[in-house]
Amino acid sequence: MGNIAADRQGIRPKGRASWLIHLFPLPALVIYTLFVIYPIFSAFTYSLYEWEGLKRGVFAGWKNFATLFTVEPFQEMFWNSFGHNLLYFVVEMVVQNGTAFGLAFLIYRKIRGAGFLKMAYFMPRLLSVIVVGILWKLILHPNFGPLNTLLTKIGLGEWAKPWLGDPDTALLAIILVNCWFGAGFAMLIFLAGLQSIPEELIEAARLDGARGLGMLWKIILPLCMPSITIMTIFTFIQAFEAFELVYAMQGSMGEPFHSTDTLAVYFYRLAFSSAGGGDVAIGLGSALAVVLFVIVASVSAVSLRLMLKREVRH
């Protein structure tokens, strides 16, 4: 973001070096093709066939997609999971990114101990998702967990709940843990955005009489749009691919009572059914993977275009 200028001033490579440099991305491209592009295409072809267990049957056209969207219980499970992904996105945008921007702004304004706070807020991100999941599972434990113990001790005993066992709170609890986990990263992105605003612009605005909230709304936020755009799209991708934390905290069955199903968890269960030991539905699973890919890719691409257009350039 800030140091692109340095590249522009760099010396232009000449002769052999100039074509050699084009070879450098090759290893990455090979890996990317092998592990990203190829699986996407094979998932797409798988989704067009009927499957008897592990055996590929006859060509089925769009039948798997139709089943996914018209046959019960698949239809209900799809929209149920889709709704959960949407909730994931909204809560992360409001709670995680809202908090993160607030924190970034405070650190940007150089409050006391900013350096320490920056580190402290980023800390959770250094843990592995699985560790975070298990840690919070223990904290939220209905009978032995510190959270319920604390609530009981301070006289709010009736607020104590089986957080992850109650369908009304299970998903929200997971999303909030994800917010706690992700806020530090979002904060860094926003902070980078804030720090890339040229001092002169802020000075000029101040001379024109912008102060406090007005300064924030009219000057700082619009100038931060690149980082907000990036974070929004990140959050969207992350929310629609939510899997690891849900899996670490609740397993792959979407328990309790399908309240923690996300599309990725549902996909995992449908395609592999490892935990349930039932029929594997490779065709259906692949169709779901394709749908998930289309949702994530198209929304990301469209919103990137739209938001880039509206960005203020400086």
Next chain:
Amino acid sequence: MRKFRFHAVASVLLTAALALAGCSGGGGETASPSGDAGKSPSGGQGGGEQQVTLSMHSWRVEDTEGYKKLIAAFEAKNPNIKIEFKPFKATEYNTILSTALQSDSGPDLLQLRPYAPGISLATAGYLEPLDNVPGIQNFPKNVTAASTGKDGKVYGMPLSLSTTQFYYNKKIFEENGLKEPKSWDELIATAKALKEKGIVPISFGAKEGWLLSLSNGVIAPASFGDGYVEKLLKGESDLKSPEYLKSVQRMQELIPYFPENYVGLDQNDMRTLFATEKAAMYINGSFELEGIRKLNPNLQLDFFPMPTDDGKQVITTWVDGSYAVNAKSKHKQEALKFLEFMATKEFAETFAKQFHSISAMPGVKTDDPLVDKMAELSQSSSVPYLMVIHFAQGNPTTKQVLENSLQGMYLGKLTPEQVVEEVQKSAATWFEPFKK
């Protein structure tokens, strides 16, 4: 300088996150670690005196040491065959195995999930029939049924049985003047008496669905009465029938005797409550025996099978895994030889003693009185675990639908009537006798 470094960190993280986001987009089609069949130098079948190495896959990571001993006994008799036992994480096993089989890199020997999931591998042509392996006739038909394909051939050498029952704390029972209940009403009375003394009667949790179908597997047979299962399998009755409904109602009736916040408790919590003597009873499988004892070796542990309304006892039984030979194995003869060894009484006894589990072969004794009692009951008073044996098909499986609906019932979202309605609806989508 400081500022520059921070930007560098931020951009590195950004790139990393992009890469990660990209990677997870494909949807898990990447290859997984698979077997090393064909690793050994010798080719061809029945390699004579040539040294042959067989790969053997399982989901029992915790049994690795025990298998080493069993394998050593086989290798001592068959010096030209070496076996590499390679276990995988239980929840990942099905995925790893199916990917390996699909890409023709499956192991020579594989532990087979019982009933539908294992049989589907046979249907897909990945397994070698075992009907001609000497010793397979030692197993009763209801045992080999766990790995009998749609073509009537047996594809798995049965290993062990699992049973489910009520475990109980003998000390707590004695201190409170309680005895093993002999009927449903006695069971409720026992639970009530314990509750009045401030002891959690039944260690139970509704957070993990599979434990709900398992508990239903224990409680249900006592409410079926004679002939219900036969009628059910012929399609003359269904899962909405009063018999099955009663089993779900009984599961609801137990709610007052569960621990606090039971909807948020999982298997670990249940085991801990019971092993630390905070709860008196615990509905679970024979496979929990070791776990309970490890947590509290001094626990005075015993179990009782489910009492029926007409004064009998029933213990819920099913086959827990068997071993199969990969149809595409390069060393089929050697692999079949190992299965032949698995069918001997010598193997069955060592296995049962080693793992404190109930051998699939009738009449095999261990040095563990509880295991022996389970083994005897599984010969004399066993009932099939209906959901695993007959209703583990469909997608989601009817078993999963039961689990999910029971969870709904415990969360107050479904009535027992709605539970059986859901279960029947699911079974009707694939269970042939219900389609009539």
